[in-house]
Amino acid sequence: MASAVAHEEVHEHTHYTTTGLDNRKVAIWAFIGSECMLFMSLISTYLVYKGKSIVGPFPHEAWTSPDGHVFKPILNIPVTTQSTFVLLMSSLVMVLALAAVENRGKPGYAGTLLGNSKLWLAATAALGATFLGYQAFEFTSFVHEGLTIHTNLFGSSFFTLTGFHGAHVTAGVLWLLTLLSIDIKRGLTPKDALLVDICALYWHFVDVVWIAIFTLVYLIK
Amino acid sequence: MATTAATPTFAPSTTYGQTGIWSWITTVDHKRIGALYLYTALFFFMFGGLEAGMIRWQLAQPNQHIVSAELYNQLFTMHGTTMIFLAVMPLSAAFFNFLIPLQIGARDVAFPRLNAFSYWIYVLGGIFMTLPIFFNSAPNGGWFGYAPLTTLPFASGLNIDFWVMGLQILGISSLAAAFNFITTIINMRAPGMTLMRMPVFTWMSFVVQFLLVLAFPVITIALVFLLFDRFFGTNFYEIAAGADPLLWQHLFWVFGHPEVYILILPAFGLVSEILPTFSRKPLFGYNVVIYSGMMIGFLGFGVWAHHMFAVGMGATADTVFALTTMLIGIPTGVKIFNWIATMWGGQIRFAAPMKFAIGLIALFTIGGISGVMHSSPPADLQQTDTYFVVAHFHYVLFGGSIMGIFGGIYFYFPKITGRYMSEKLGTWHFWSTFIAMNLTFFPMHFSGMLGMPRRIYTYDAGQGWDTFNLISSVGTLLLILATLIFVFNFLTSRKNGAVAPGDAWGAGTLEWSIPSPPPDYNFAEIPVVTSRYPLWDLKHPERTAGIAHSAPDPMTITDAHATPVHEETGHKTAAELGIPMPFNTVKPAIAALAIVMMFGGLLFMHTGKFAVAMTITIGSACLFVGTLYAWLTSPLE
Numbered sequence: 001m002a003s004a005v006a007h008e009e010v011h012e013h014t015h016y017t018t019t020g021l022d023n024r025k026v027a028i029w030a031f032i033g034s035e036c037m038l039f040m041s042l043i044s045t046y047l048v049y050k051g052k053s054i055v056g057p058f059p060h061e062a063w064t065s066p067d068g069h070v071f072k073p074i075l076n077i078p079v080t081t082q083s084t085f086v087l088l089m090s091s092l093v094m095v096l097a098l099a100a101v102e103n104r105g106k107p108g109y110a111g112t113l114l115g116n117s118k119l120w121l122a123a124t125a126a127l128g129a130t131f132l133g134y135q136a137f138e139f140t141s142f143v144h145e146g147l148t149i150h151t152n153l154f155g156s157s158f159f160t161l162t163g164f165h166g167a168h169v170t171a172g173v174l175w176l177l178t179l180l181s182i183d184i185k186r187g188l189t190p191k192d193a194l195l196v197d198i199c200a201l202y203w204h205f206v207d208v209v210w211i212a213i214f215t216l217v218y219l220i221k
Numbered sequence: 222m223a224t225t226a227a228t229p230t231f232a233p234s235t236t237y238g239q240t241g242i243w244s245w246i247t248t249v250d251h252k253r254i255g256a257l258y259l260y261t262a263l264f265f266f267m268f269g270g271l272e273a274g275m276i277r278w279q280l281a282q283p284n285q286h287i288v289s290a291e292l293y294n295q296l297f298t299m300h301g302t303t304m305i306f307l308a309v310m311p312l313s314a315a316f317f318n319f320l321i322p323l324q325i326g327a328r329d330v331a332f333p334r335l336n337a338f339s340y341w342i343y344v345l346g347g348i349f350m351t352l353p354i355f356f357n358s359a360p361n362g363g364w365f366g367y368a369p370l371t372t373l374p375f376a377s378g379l380n381i382d383f384w385v386m387g388l389q390i391l392g393i394s395s396l397a398a399a400f401n402f403i404t405t406i407i408n409m410r411a412p413g414m415t416l417m418r419m420p421v422f423t424w425m426s427f428v429v430q431f432l433l434v435l436a437f438p439v440i441t442i443a444l445v446f447l448l449f450d451r452f453f454g455t456n457f458y459e460i461a462a463g464a465d466p467l468l469w470q471h472l473f474w475v476f477g478h479p480e481v482y483i484l485i486l487p488a489f490g491l492v493s494e495i496l497p498t499f500s501r502k503p504l505f506g507y508n509v510v511i512y513s514g515m516m517i518g519f520l521g522f523g524v525w526a527h528h529m530f531a532v533g534m535g536a537t538a539d540t541v542f543a544l545t546t547m548l549i550g551i552p553t554g555v556k557i558f559n560w561i562a563t564m565w566g567g568q569i570r571f572a573a574p575m576k577f578a579i580g581l582i583a584l585f586t587i588g589g590i591s592g593v594m595h596s597s598p599p600a601d602l603q604q605t606d607t608y609f610v611v612a613h614f615h616y617v618l619f620g621g622s623i624m625g626i627f628g629g630i631y632f633y634f635p636k637i638t639g640r641y642m643s644e645k646l647g648t649w650h651f652w653s654t655f656i657a658m659n660l661t662f663f664p665m666h667f668s669g670m671l672g673m674p675r676r677i678y679t680y681d682a683g684q685g686w687d688t689f690n691l692i693s694s695v696g697t698l699l700l701i702l703a704t705l706i707f708v709f710n711f712l713t714s715r716k717n718g719a720v721a722p723g724d725a726w727g728a729g730t731l732e733w734s735i736p737s738p739p740p741d742y743n744f745a746e747i748p749v750v751t752s753r754y755p756l757w758d759l760k761h762p763e764r765t766a767g768i769a770h771s772a773p774d775p776m777t778i779t780d781a782h783a784t785p786v787h788e789e790t791g792h793k794t795a796a797e798l799g800i801p802m803p804f805n806t807v808k809p810a811i812a813a814l815a816i817v818m819m820f821g822g823l824l825f826m827h828t829g830k831f832a833v834a835m836t837i838t839i840g841s842a843c844l845f846v847g848t849l850y851a852w853l854t855s856p857l858e
Binding site: 030033035041045149152 | 331332396399400401403404407408409410414434435436437438439441442443445446449453454455456457462463464465468472475747850
């Protein structure tokens with residue numbers, strides 16, 4: 001009964017739309033379509049420039065500089081596999097966060113771990129932040145190993161591509177923390193599910209982009 | 222047609238019960254934002270026209286030095302950039318804003334405040350790009366800014382920085398507007414307004430929004446690379462580091478060619494509204510016009526490399542892009558024939574909008590044909606970078622976009638202001654523009670064929686170019702005078718034009734069912750739509766009889782058609798009718814200012830003031846985020 005009342009309230013406060021979807025949901029899909037082209041341009045450039053760098057370090061091959069300095073292949077796949085796993089898990093807890101908000105008060109959710117939206121939102125943000133920590137570690141170790149954004153085509157295209165992705169993750173973490181603070185302040189109810197829903201769509205998109213980057217940049221030699 | 226000089230029901234300046242500059246800065250009403258776009262874009266159109274005037278003055282005779290070579294580079298760069306990004310696109314945006322909600326039966330766009338944000342970004346970005354020309358440091362690398370020529374070693378100075386930052390800023394405006402209009406068209410249609418009942422202008426705008434959403438991110442990334450190369454020493458366009466000299470060209474034209482359709486499709490949409498109205502006949506082959514519009518949008522992403530035939534891509538790539546380019550001529554030609562067939566057998570009224578619409582058909586066809594000539598790589602190799610190309614794209618952009626937009630302004634002026642523009646001056650404007658336009662651009666075909674290169678500062682006598690250049694320059698002078706007739710007509714008609722009724726031209730679509738100018742809430746009662754021309758079904762059922770576009774059950778039409786017409790309720794205010802209206806807010810304008818300052822701050826890096834640059838940029842970023850939070854947490858209405 002309680003959920004039926006809540007459902008009616010939602011309809012009272014939302015405008016009529018042609019598709020029945022909220023405007024914000026349609027807009028976020030258009031936004032994600034646009035972001036696809038953004039990352040496609042970045043990834044294509046990375047691939048076009050793959051193997052075109054004149055000097056090292058290189059992603060998958062060792063390199064000896066004219067002064068006799070030896071550089072190992074720079075990509076550390078085991079470490080990045082860990083950060084990829086962390087980001088994938090963040091999508092899982094994001095799903096749980098949305099389910100917790102959508103089903104607030106329903107049997108199986110009320111008072112259980114599954115219904116603890118604050119926990120899941122915090123976990124998503126924390127996993128996102130952990131991923132960023134891994135990226136910071138990766139970037140600094142690359143710089144120590146002699147690869148900067150100025151070094152070669154690989155450095156320029158690699159740091160720009162992964163940096164753009166990292167910036168998207170950062171924006172997502174800020175978004176999640178904003179939702180968390182709303183949840184702590186007044187509690188997110190099923191009426192607010194859309195707020196979490198569009199954030200989740202964005203978060204999953206950023207995650208999917210990472211899967212593409214991890215495969216194309218790290219795994220394929 | 223009303224000719225009395227009585228005051229319209231709603232005086233334009235007080236229509237929305239708001240006056241004063243502050244009400245314009247804080248407005249979120251799509252009609253007022255549309256008017257802001259219209260005025261601002263017309264200003265930039267005039268400015269870009271003056272730049273063209275100076276270019277033609279310099280080229281009128283051989284070996285002239287009216288302006289310096291350096292200023293000349295800035296003039297042709299800013300002429301192209303201004304006309305594309307600051308004049309034609311925003312003029313289209315003026316119509317998107319004003320018309321889309323009215324045509325689909327909505328009270329506003331999906332996100333009114335985001336709409337205001339788009340406008341303020343545009344106007345501030347426009348000022349950002351335009352001001353440097355007064356300090357001799359305007360962008361000077363052509364509107365396509367080919368890297369590596371625009372990288373630091375070849376172009377130090379702030380000129381290119383203004384261009385890179387300016388385009389990034391304008392891109393944000395276009396993207397935000399595109400998300401807004403996609404959502405509006407998908408989600409805000411009145412009951413019964415199915416996709417295949419939407420007016421053609423809304424349809425073409427819909428296609429354009431998808432082009433914007435998919436094409437702008439590509440130029441954004443190309444510009445980010447250039448910006449990083451210039452500011453942070455990356456190697457994207459650094460040939461010594463092994464960079465591909467064609468990377469920029471590919472990225473730019475993947476954006477640049479869809480951009481061409483972004484410029485022309487709204488004009489096609491306007492013409493598709495004007496022709497049926499003044500032929501008193503429904504549009505011929507509505508479905509085909511829509512499908513060919515979609516086809517143009519789709520193929521538009523597969524033809525970009527025809528701008529690059531001269532770089533030597535190899536026979537395979539040349540052949541593929543030649544074929545796709547020839548292919549895209551088909552849906553475009555289909556539209557031309559549909560428009561001609563619309564006029565065929567109609568009771569044509571040659572009012573000013575109709576003259577411009579027919580002008581578009583004639584002139585765009587010439588530009589279209591020379592375009593198909595370019596699609597053949599051997600022919601293109603002769604024409605690349607000559608005045609022949611300049612002639613071609615001015616026939617499609619001036620003869621197409623600008624003629625369509627002028628037609629649209631004459632057509633919708635009564636809806637926007639409640640008064641007609643002078644028909645007599647409109648006729649003068651049309652014929653002088655039509656003649657001057659051909660006088661200016663037709664000789665360029667010949668000077669181009671005789672080998673005159675584009676962007677050339679001056680030339681020696683005796684190469685057979687002198688007469689053609691002189692004719693072009695005289696034509697440009699006439700074109701400027703013709704535009705002054707328009708400006709005079711536009712400004713005086715706002716106060717003194719004949720009063721226009723709601724249905725100013727006897728048209729068939731929803732926007733004409735409400736008063737002119739429309740009340741702030743547009744529709745007192747959201748209409749129920751059962752056909753493509755609801756007003757004609759009501760007033761001229763003979764025109765739409767036998768057209769298979771109406772409700773599946775024709776028996777229901779008669780009752781439902783009564784709903785779109787509610788001029789009688791238009792006199793009440795939103796409060797009296799109990800319609801919630803969005804609050805005015807200054808936050809979108811502040812957010813826009815913060816973004817422009819954020820990019821502007823970076824410029825100080827090139828003058829060696831790193832601390833100043835970071836302070837301004839980071840401070841503006843904080844201002845933006847803060848404003849965004851305040852914006853998103855305050856209620857809309």
